[in-house]
Amino acid sequence: MIAAVAVPVIQAVQGVQAAASSTPGNPVVNVSVFVSFVVVTLGIALRAGRNGRTTAQFYAGGRRFRGWQNGFALSGDYLSAASFLGIAGAIALSGYDGFLYSIGFFVAWLVALLLVAEPLRNTGRFTMADVLSFRLRQRPVRTAAAVSTMSVTFFYLLAQMAGAGALVNLMLGVNGQGAQNVTIAVVGALMIAYVLVGGMAGTTWMQIVKAAFLLTCAALMTLLVLQDHGWSLSHLIGSAVTRAGDPGLLAPATAAGASTTSKIDLISLSLALVLGTAGLPHVLMRFYTVPSAREARRSVVWAIWLIGIFYLLTLVLGFGAMALVGRREILSAPGRANAAAPLLAYHLGGEALLGLVAAVAFATILAVVSGLTITASTSFAHDVYSRVLRKGQVNADDEVRVARITVVVIGVFAIIGGMYAKDQNVAFLVALAFAVAASANLPTILYSLYWKGFTTRGAVWSIYGGLLSALALIAVSPVVLGDSAAFPLANPGIISIPLAFFLGWFGSVTTPRDVDPVKFAEMEVRALTGAGAETPA
Amino acid sequence: MPSSRSVRTGDAWTSPEAALPAAPRPDAAPLPGAAPLQDAAPRPDAAPLQGNAHPGSGTLYERIHRSADFGTLRSRRRRFIVPATAFFLGWYFLYVLCAAFAPGFMSRRVYRWIDVGLVFGLLQFVTTFALTMVYAWWAGRRFDPLADGLREEWERQRRTRDAPT
Numbered sequence: 001m002i003a004a005v006a007v008p009v010i011q012a013v014q015g016v017q018a019a020a021s022s023t024p025g026n027p028v029v030n031v032s033v034f035v036s037f038v039v040v041t042l043g044i045a046l047r048a049g050r051n052g053r054t055t056a057q058f059y060a061g062g063r064r065f066r067g068w069q070n071g072f073a074l075s076g077d078y079l080s081a082a083s084f085l086g087i088a089g090a091i092a093l094s095g096y097d098g099f100l101y102s103i104g105f106f107v108a109w110l111v112a113l114l115l116v117a118e119p120l121r122n123t124g125r126f127t128m129a130d131v132l133s134f135r136l137r138q139r140p141v142r143t144a145a146a147v148s149t150m151s152v153t154f155f156y157l158l159a160q161m162a163g164a165g166a167l168v169n170l171m172l173g174v175n176g177q178g179a180q181n182v183t184i185a186v187v188g189a190l191m192i193a194y195v196l197v198g199g200m201a202g203t204t205w206m207q208i209v210k211a212a213f214l215l216t217c218a219a220l221m222t223l224l225v226l227q228d229h230g231w232s233l234s235h236l237i238g239s240a241v242t243r244a245g246d247p248g249l250l251a252p253a254t255a256a257g258a259s260t261t262s263k264i265d266l267i268s269l270s271l272a273l274v275l276g277t278a279g280l281p282h283v284l285m286r287f288y289t290v291p292s293a294r295e296a297r298r299s300v301v302w303a304i305w306l307i308g309i310f311y312l313l314t315l316v317l318g319f320g321a322m323a324l325v326g327r328r329e330i331l332s333a334p335g336r337a338n339a340a341a342p343l344l345a346y347h348l349g350g351e352a353l354l355g356l357v358a359a360v361a362f363a364t365i366l367a368v369v370s371g372l373t374i375t376a377s378t379s380f381a382h383d384v385y386s387r388v389l390r391k392g393q394v395n396a397d398d399e400v401r402v403a404r405i406t407v408v409v410i411g412v413f414a415i416i417g418g419m420y421a422k423d424q425n426v427a428f429l430v431a432l433a434f435a436v437a438a439s440a441n442l443p444t445i446l447y448s449l450y451w452k453g454f455t456t457r458g459a460v461w462s463i464y465g466g467l468l469s470a471l472a473l474i475a476v477s478p479v480v481l482g483d484s485a486a487f488p489l490a491n492p493g494i495i496s497i498p499l500a501f502f503l504g505w506f507g508s509v510t511t512p513r514d515v516d517p518v519k520f521a522e523m524e525v526r527a528l529t530g531a532g533a534e535t536p537a
Numbered sequence: 538m539p540s541s542r543s544v545r546t547g548d549a550w551t552s553p554e555a556a557l558p559a560a561p562r563p564d565a566a567p568l569p570g571a572a573p574l575q576d577a578a579p580r581p582d583a584a585p586l587q588g589n590a591h592p593g594s595g596t597l598y599e600r601i602h603r604s605a606d607f608g609t610l611r612s613r614r615r616r617f618i619v620p621a622t623a624f625f626l627g628w629y630f631l632y633v634l635c636a637a638f639a640p641g642f643m644s645r646r647v648y649r650w651i652d653v654g655l656v657f658g659l660l661q662f663v664t665t666f667a668l669t670m671v672y673a674w675w676a677g678r679r680f681d682p683l684a685d686g687l688r689e690e691w692e693r694q695r696r697t698r699d700a701p702t
Contacts, residue, residue, distance in 0.1 A: 096654055100636055103661050107629045110665060114618050114672060238650040250652050251644035252636035263637040270633040274626070297676060304669045308662055518595070521602035528610055529684045531601070531691035 029355035034362045037213070038190060041206045041363075045198030048205050056537035058400045059126040059378045060288040061201035063536040067295040069208055071302020074286050076207030077371045078105075078277075078303070079214060079310055080156075081163045081338075081364045082430045087311070088344075089337030091318020092330055095241075095249030098318055100266075102311040104273030109307065111278040111442075113300040118293040119449045119527035120284060125534050128284050128441060129383045132448050135519035136456040139388050144463040146383040148440035149281040151467060152433050153376040154417070156282070157369055157410075159429030161187065161418025163338075164365045166426065167358075170339050181419050187362075188415035191369045195377070195407045203370045204289055210360075210367040215306060217360045218313040221341075224348040225320030236316065240323035249322075265489045269431065272493030276434030279441030282375040291536045320344055338426075369414065377406035428479055431491060435474070439466030439496040447504045449527060452520050458508030466500030597694055601687060610683045617675055625668055632657055 048061075056062060065073070083105065090098030124130035129145035164187045165180040194202060229236040241247050277283060287296045321330065321340040324347050333339035345357040381403035386394045421429070444462050447454040473492035478485040489495075526532050594600075601607055635643055635657065643654035 096658075099655075099658050100633075103629075103632070103658055107625065107661055107665055110622075110625045110668060113669060114622055234649040234651050237655075241650065248644075250650070250654065251640045252654055266637045267630075267633055270630070274629060294681065297673065301669055301673050304665065308666060312662060518599060522596070522598040524611070525598045525601050525607065525687070525691070528607075528614065529601075529688040529691065531598070531688045 029351050030358035033355045033359035037209075037359055037363045038366075041209055042194065042197070044205045044209065045194050045202030048201035049198035053397070053400065054537060055126070055382070055396045055399055055403075056534075057201065058199040058403060059285075059374075059382065060537075061199065061204050063289060063291050063534065065204060065289045065295075065299075067290060067298025068302050069204070070286055070290050070295070070299035071306060072211045073204045073207035073289070074283065074299055074303035075306040075310065076211035076214070076367050077282055077286060078307060079211065079364065080160060080368045080430070081167065081361055082159065082426055083310075084214065084218070084314070084364055085163075085167075085338040085341050085361060086426065086430075088314045088317045088321065089330070089340040091315060092321035092325070092340035092344075093327055093337050095244075095319075095322070096252050099315055100252060100270075101273070102314060104270050105277070106304075106308055106311050108274045108277035109300065109304045111275065112283065113297070113304065116278045116284070116445060116449075117287050117296045117300045120445070121287045121290070121293045121296040122527050122530045122533040123449070123523055124288065126285065126288055126382050127379050128281055128445065129379070129387075132444055132459055133387075134448065134523050135516050136448070136454075136459055141456055141459050142383045142387050144460050145441075145444070146379045146388075148436065148463050148467050149379040149383075150376050151471075152279075152437045152441065153281055153372050153379075154414075155429055155433040155436065156280075157372045157376075157414045158417050158421045158424070159426050159433065160365050160369045160372070161414055162421045162424050162429065163426045164362070165418065165422035166338060167361055167365070170334055170342060170358075180422055184418040184422065185415050187366055187369065188411050188418065190366055191373055191414075192408055192411035194366070194370045195374050195411075196404055200289060200374055203367075203374050204286075206367050206370060210363045211306065214360050214364060215310055215313075217356055218310060218317065221320070221345060221348060221353070221357075222313045222316045225316055225324070225344070228320075228324065228348075233316070236319050236323060240319040243323055244327050261488050264494065265491055268489050268491040268494035271497055272431065272435040272438045272491055275442050275493075275497060276438035279437035279445065280433070281379065281437075281441070282371045284445075285375050285378065286371075288534070293530050293533065317341055317344060324348070373407055373410050373414070376410050377403045380406045380410075428490075432470075432474055435491060435493050435496065436467055436470045438493055439470040439500045440464075441466075443497070443500040443504050447508075449523075451508075452517075453508050453515055454504065455508040455511040455514040457511045457514070458504045458506070461507035462500045462504030465503040466496055469499050470496040597691060597698070601691055604687075606683065606687055610680070610687065613683070614680060617672070617679075621668060621672065625664065628664060629661065632661055 083102075087098050087102050090101060092098075120128075120131055123134050127145070128149060129142045132145050133141040161184055165184050167183075194206060198205070225236065226233075229239065237250065241249055286299070290296050290299055318340065321344040325340065325343045330336065330340045330343060333343060342354055342357050342361070346354040349356075381399050385402045386392060386399045440463050443466060444459050447458065447462070470492045473487050473489075473495060474480065476486040477490050477492065478488070479490045522532075595603075636654065643652065643657065645653045647653060647656055
């Protein structure tokens with residue numbers, strides 16, 4: 001299996017080596033570091049996946065991960081290539097604005113820590129829909145939750161796949177469509193292999209290895225940048241801004257712009273970022289891999305430290321790239337903003353460090369797409385197939401078999417979709433996923449955990465209303481329609497999130513007597529104390 | 538780095554004799570403002586959890602839901618979570634609004650190349666880390682012991698009910 005996936009990579013490299021002279025770095029080094037990562041993590045996945053027979057083992061890794069392990073895995077899932085390459089690049093090109101993004105992505109974890117992680121762990125089994133349907137009618141609520149889970153996951157998956165295609169331009173120095181498609185297919189094939197072989201346990205171990213790899217790499221580069229600037233952040237920022245010749249880069253002005261529309265757009269984006277994280281299905285599903293709510297809390301605490309430290313490192317890396325590489329060189333590289341971190345690595349440590357960064361970036365994409373795939377397949381097999389189509393009359397073997405088939409189907413769709421979406425803006429697709437997560441998922445999660453009067457109608461209206469309004473507003477936004485846009489904002493959150501909250505409330509208060517006080521008492525006791533919560537398999 | 542162990546004090550909650558409403562509290566020094574457990578008088582409709590003489594009505598979950606201890610647990614959590622959430626959301630959107638509408642203020646220099654915007658942004662990291670650790674500390678000290686006691690009570694009563702007689 002390993003040979004089967006490694007061969008196309010090497011062939012792709014051999015085919016493009018001749019054209020590689022335009023890019024710094026050695027594709028052979030890049031690919032060999034990456035292949036060793038794949039070999040090591042596939043080995044771990046094989047070991048971890050040996051007992052992936054039951055649903056709890058395949059979907060939740062047997063619920064036996066420790067808090068710190070799941071904390072690393074959460075940060076591994078969260079810190080996608082968009083975070084690593086995208087935010088460092090955004091800071092390198094536009095200064096302060098990139099920092100604004102990372103703060104939104106980071107503060108959002110408090111919503112997960114304070115409001116969602118523990119009650120979710122205590123009341124659900126594998127998916128977000130478990131929690132939503134706890135005291136509401138199973139079929140409509142599960143169907144709605146599965147639709148929104150799969151929508152969010154699919155946009156996120158497309159973004160990562162498109163990112164993989166863009167990355168190959170950068171790392172291997174090619175522009176050919178063929179090489180990009182080969183890369184996307186290889187990433188997709190590896191992703192299917194990881195998830196089939198390792199299930200949730202294997203995916204989790206890959207996230208842990210990748211997160212450690214990513215943080216070490218970022219920390220190493222940060223130390224080199226700071227050493228270069230007398231260990232002074234002020235000195236670093238000074239030389240970055242001086243080299244760029246624009247002190248305005250330190251102000252948030254470029255994001256806010258001059259017009260009121262762009263200021264409101266910034267607020268709309270911030271709303272989606274801060275409320276979207278705790279609605280991302282692949283983040284929520286991680287809370288079921290630990291034995292208890294207390295371990296879920298610990299894992300979020302670990303994730304907050306790791307993610308926070310990482311975003312602080314990207315601040316230094318971004319200004320480091322601005323100071324040492326220069327904006328002109330970044331803009332002229334293939335991949336533009338995404339090239340900032342790799343170019344900085346080349347500047348600091350030559351081919352070896354660039355190879356490391358390239359491999360980290362590929363590993364990041366691979367790990368994130370695997371986490372997304374297992375989430376989507378769980379949602380389909382557990383929510384749609386087992387609970388809605390078969391009304392719970394399914395044995396565990398059958399359900400896991402359907403989940404495995406779904407993994408392959410999703411993988412194939414993601415490969416094809418990724419090939420078509422590779423010219424899409426990666427940041428746009430990620431922002432779309434966050435906006436949908438914040439609109440369709442978070443309001444229903446909060447209502448069902450904390451509001452006794454929440455009803456099936458409220459849940460269904462809120463999920464579909466949030467999902468459709470976010471998608472419709474994006475479809476008529478300037479990002480899609482350009483100058484002829486019917487909606488002035490690029491980010492729909494400021495409309496779709498309040499709308500979903502309103503629909504959840506309005507749908508509930510207009511339902512005649514649909515509240516089950518016995519079920520609510522059970523849910524609340526279970527959410528807060530863990531009495532009756534799922535235990536490790 | 539966060540500690541990986543929570544504070545577990547006392548074993549009163551694990552002993553089967555511990556009567557729920559009157560059990561000694563594991564955290565002996567209550568914070569000012571937190572009503573002591575013994576003062577949380579059961580409401581007239583709240584049947585005591587303990588004792589087969591007064592099993593109360595409804596399911597075991599419902600009886601726990603009505604108990605004074607559960608009321609304490611819920612209101613204690615609410616008293617922490619609501620202000621903490623209001624604080625971090627307010628503080629974050631204050632930052633975003635300043636970034637959008639007060640670029641002049643944000644670009645004021647504080648020290649050499651360090652400006653208000655950078656300090657404000659870094660303060661978001663400081664407050665997020667701080668709130669995370671305060672919550673973890675609070676939950677380990679003030680929330681977990683009470684929640685554990687209720688869960689153990691639930692498990693004990695369920696065992697009793699399921700035991701063959």
